[in-house]
Amino acid sequence: MSKIEILNEVKTFLARKHGHFIAGKSYVDEHEARIDIINPATEECIATVADGSEASVALAAQSAHESFKNVWSKITPYERSLKLNKLADLVEANADELAQLETLSAGKLITIAQHLEVAQTIIFLRHFASCATKIEGKTIQPSLPSMQGEQYTAFTVRQPIGVVAGIVPWNFSLMIGAWKIGSALSTGCTIVVKPSEFTTLSVLRLAELAIEAGIPEGVINVVTGLGKTGQYLIDSPLIKKVSFTGSVSTGIRIGQQAMQNDLKRVSLELGGKNAAALLSDVNIDEILPVLIQSTFVHQGQVCAAPERIFVHQSKYDEFVAKASAVLASMPMGSPLDASNVFGPLSNKPHYEKVKHYLNLAREKGQIISGGEAVEGTGYFVKPALIKVDDCKDPLFIEETFGPLISVIPFEDEDSLVTMMNDSRFGLAASVWSNDMSKVFRLIPQIDAGSVWINMHTFLDPAVPFGGMKASGIGREFSDAYIDDYTELKSVMIRF
Ligand code: NAD
Helix, strand or coil: CCECCCCHHHHHHHHCCCCEEECCEEECCCCCCEEEEECCCCCCEEEEEECCCHHHHHHHHHHHHHHHHHHHCCCCHHHHHHHHHHHHHHHHHCHHHHHHHHHHHHCCCHHHHHHHHHHHHHHHHHHHHHHHHHCCCCEECCCCCCCCCCCEEEEEEEEECCEEEEECCCCCHHHHHHHHHHHHHHCCCEEEEECCCCCCHHHHHHHHHHHHCCCCCCCEEECCCCHHHHHHHHHCCCEEEEEEECCHHHHHHHHHHHHHCCCCEEEEECCCCEEEEECCCCCHHHHHHHHHHHHHHHHHCCCCCEEEEEEECCCHHHHHHHHHHHHHCCCECCCCECCCCECCCCCHHHHHHHHHHHHHHHHCCCEEECCCECCCCCCCECCEEEECCCCCCHHHHCCCCCCEEEEEEECCHHHHHHHHCCCCEECEEEEECCCHHHHHHHHHHCCCCEEEECCCCCCCCCCCECCEECCEECCECCCCCHHHHEEEEEEEEEC
């Protein structure tokens, strides 16, 4: 056991009465109901946050609107870039505190919180900072006929869309919150973030650091609360765009609500039922450590992680035997203990959902290994390997977002592609093989926004990310996000 000590600043932060973060400071409305933030490893309430009312949302939207009009849209791209970089510096300086907040509220292993979530938050903020000075339009030569010697020219400009609502899920609150903040601020927009009701704290702390970084008050606001708070945000006439990351069902509702609000712009980063395909030449011993790590990072609660594993029939038995052995040997326990590689699920409703899928599999005798809920305190279940016989099995269709992978053999590449694409989702997929001519023939046939080769679940700020089919609308990162946060204005000139 090497459990880390909770920092004094974390204890002090948890003990506060948390409000929303509006116009640069905490705003507490004593009439609002409170939501308990539960540590999923201990089931203890570590803090409470407000369930934001329509009135609080209106204040936050107003603050973001005024900052957009009077301050943020007026400063130079270079200044926006400097301030985002300064925020990244402060995330770095406060990395341990932010990591502990994530671990305590999301059950994320402290090593993952430090080396993945907080570290990536810094890298992504710096990427968005670098994009601020690279937002461009183009010049166009129109073909209009000249009657009396007049000439024409045209150009396009990208203008910030205004106030963005960033609605964030519970699995990587800080990092996904920073994706929304970085995208908005780099393009000259201001933002109201609504973090998940389960993991609200790190985003509240990030908003405080933004003030310390010199980002003017009102540029970043945070309203806390349940789904209803998110709905108030979408309905606010001051919100010009909704950037949502979460489940498909919520995403579809949000898309409909945004359309009903005079076609409010919306981008949706939704769930997946991602496939990993292991071709016949694969060396199971070589790939297994990488595949297992990519699959079970944060207990499999990662939108891009693989849930459907297709193994060439010649390697199926070997894969099942070796993967079962690895899963059974994963040390599980407190996420504050750096020697563990598996922690609890992040919240009770999700724990119940995952147990439901495991019970379905158990009743039908499909569990090959693992899958038991651990007796005692905390939302712990053992990682599971499940066999499925055909692609119509619910375990092969529905996103579980948990530590269970379903495995099926395949005979040839044609049937592989048919099975991989037999899904409403299209977020991510991977192919594992050194036979590059097969790999390059497969890549264009796979319905997924991201395809990894001999790797899975790796996101990089320079590489666009987003889903096909029901996995979403729009792309994040690279410079692909810029179109979604700006309006394209065409200017034509006669001279
Ligand atoms: P969720 O859809 O339940 O909630 C996401 C957020 O939306 C929360 O803040 C929630 O309070 C809010 N919300 C809920 N109902 C709302 C409504 N009607 N209007 C406005 N806001 C509402 O998702 P979750 O359980 O928090 O997260 C897990 C899901 O997120 C999984 O499906 C996962 O695949 C997906 N996800 C996708 C990505 C991606 O980049 N594609 C990344 C992480 C997670």
